Amino acid sequence: MGTREGEGINGKYLLIEVPNFNDAASDAEAMGSYLRLGAVKDPSLAASPSAPRATGEDLAARVTSFIDDTRKRDGCPDFLPEAERQAETAKLHTKGGWRDHSDGNRITTTRGDKVEVIKGNYRMLVLGRQEDTAGWDVSGGHIQDATDLWTAATTIEWVQNYNGTWKVTEKTEKGDVDTTYHGDTFDRFYGNKQTSITGSEAPTAERPNPTCLSSTWAQRIESYTGSAACPVPQILDETWADQIASKTTATAISDETTAQTISSTTSATSISDETAASTVSSTTTASLVSDTTIGEVQSVTIGNTSDVTIGNAASITVGATEEVTIGGLVELTIAAMLEVSLTVGVSINMGPKAELNLTNRQELSQFRTNVKNICSSVSSAESVSTGAYNVMSGVINLF
Numbered sequence: 578m579g580t581r582e583g584e585g586i587n588g589k590y591l592l593i594e595v596p597n598f599n600d601a602a603s604d605a606e607a608m609g610s611y612l613r614l615g616a617v618k619d620p621s622l623a624a625s626p627s628a629p630r631a632t633g634e635d636l637a638a639r640v641t642s643f644i645d646d647t648r649k650r651d652g653c654p655d656f657l658p659e660a661e662r663q664a665e666t667a668k669l670h671t672k673g674g675w676r677d678h679s680d681g682n683r684i685t686t687t688r689g690d691k692v693e694v695i696k697g698n699y700r701m702l703v704l705g706r707q708e709d710t711a712g713w714d715v716s717g718g719h720i721q722d723a724t725d726l727w728t729a730a731t732t733i734e735w736v737q738n739y740n741g742t743w744k745v746t747e748k749t750e751k752g753d754v755d756t757t758y759h760g761d762t763f764d765r766f767y768g769n770k771q772t773s774i775t776g777s778e779a780p781t782a783e784r785p786n787p788t789c790l791s792s793t794w795a796q797r798i799e800s801y802t803g804s805a806a807c808p809v810p811q812i813l814d815e816t817w818a819d820q821i822a823s824k825t826t827a828t829a830i831s832d833e834t835t836a837q838t839i840s841s842t843t844s845a846t847s848i849s850d851e852t853a854a855s856t857v858s859s860t861t862t863a864s865l866v867s868d869t870t871i872g873e874v875q876s877v878t879i880g881n882t883s884d885v886t887i888g889n890a891a892s893i894t895v896g897a898t899e900e901v902t903i904g905g906l907v908e909l910t911i912a913a914m915l916e917v918s919l920t921v922g923v924s925i926n927m928g929p930k931a932e933l934n935l936t937n938r939q940e941l942s943q944f945r946t947n948v949k950n951i952c953s954s955v956s957s958a959e960s961v962s963t964g965a966y967n968v969m970s971g972v973i974n975l976f
Contacts, residue, residue, distance in 0.1 A: 590614060590618055592612075594609065596631065609678075610678065611677065613677070615673055615674075620671045623671050624641060631678075631680070632678065633679075634670075636678075643698045648734050648735075649736070652741055653735035700713065700716070702723075721733075731746070732748075
């Protein structure tokens with residue numbers, strides 16, 4: 578039994594101590610154990626890093642705070658101000674109560690149940706027989722891991738967003754994740770911002786850019802972005818790559834795009850797009866469609882192709898254009914049509930070609946040369962107005 582007096586601290590304590598229980602020849606090698614109940618015997622040694630080894634206070638000095646001491650929780654239920662929380666933590670090692678220390682092992686066995694009820698905070702620190710610290714901090718109704726080997730932090734703070742709630746922030750660095758899960762999963766996100774970043778524009782040896790692989794096998798895949806009731810105001814998709822290979826194999830492909838304005842710009846040295854399918858259906862409905870291609874484009878279609886455009890369509894080609902049609906060709910335009918070519922245009926038909934104009938046809942040309950093997954013309958009335966009319970022919974037949 579003992580009594581502590583002075584410096585405004587009065588109290589009693591019970592001390593059970595077994596010093597040098599290993600019968601060491603020196604104090605540096607001596608091992609001790611003690612249990613003290615009640616007041617602190619010597620507050621000047623409490624949680625002091627320079628305290629004698631036998632007191633164990635050098636180890637106690639490693640824990641002097643809790644994560645809840647500075648956590649933002651203004652306005653949360655059962656709110657305690659930071660100053661009040663920190664003032665209570667400052668008395669952690671001098672308040673007294675129960676203090677035990679052992680330089681040896683401590684083993685506890687319980688054959689039945691064990692219940693611990695802690696009104697205050699709880700913190701456990703494990704040094705792992707060296708200086709690699711890890712542990713748990715349970716304070717303010719929250720649990721957080723702590724380690725010095727790698728960065729992993731989970732913070733929970735009270736914020737005024739969403740009419741006041743607890744917000745969880747998780748940070749992890751230098752860790753591998755290997756997850757195998759059997760069962761149904763549901764992911765829901767509600768918030769103001771969601772960001773995903775892989776790699777960087779300036780990779781380093783410590784932070785290299787990874788190789789990304791995504792494989793999916795499923796009975797059915799559905800993907801929805803926005804809806805008719807709540808469309809996404811803006812979607813930006815930008816890709817920079819030295820080489821892109823895309824392959825799609827399907828029995829039927831249906832692609833439908835509905836927009837007020839569609840603008841498509843492709844700049845590349847060479848683009849190869851190959852589609853093999855029984856039926857390809859592509860429908861575009863828009864007030865204005867603008868498609869600009871700068872470079873060499875090769876498109877080969879084997880099979881039936883149906884292209885229907887409802888609305889204004891603008892197509893501009895700067896450079897030589899070659900169109901080869903092997904077989905029958907049907908082009909139907911219901912509206913005014915304007916074709917402008919600023920360079921040489923070549924059109925070759927390897928089969929019959931029929932042109933039918935249900936209204937007037939007008940051709941304006943500065944120079945025109947027609948080279949024909951056989952030419953047959955049938956007209957109900959024909960009028961020619963010209964400054965000079967030259968005919969060079971071996972035979973002229975009039976009927």
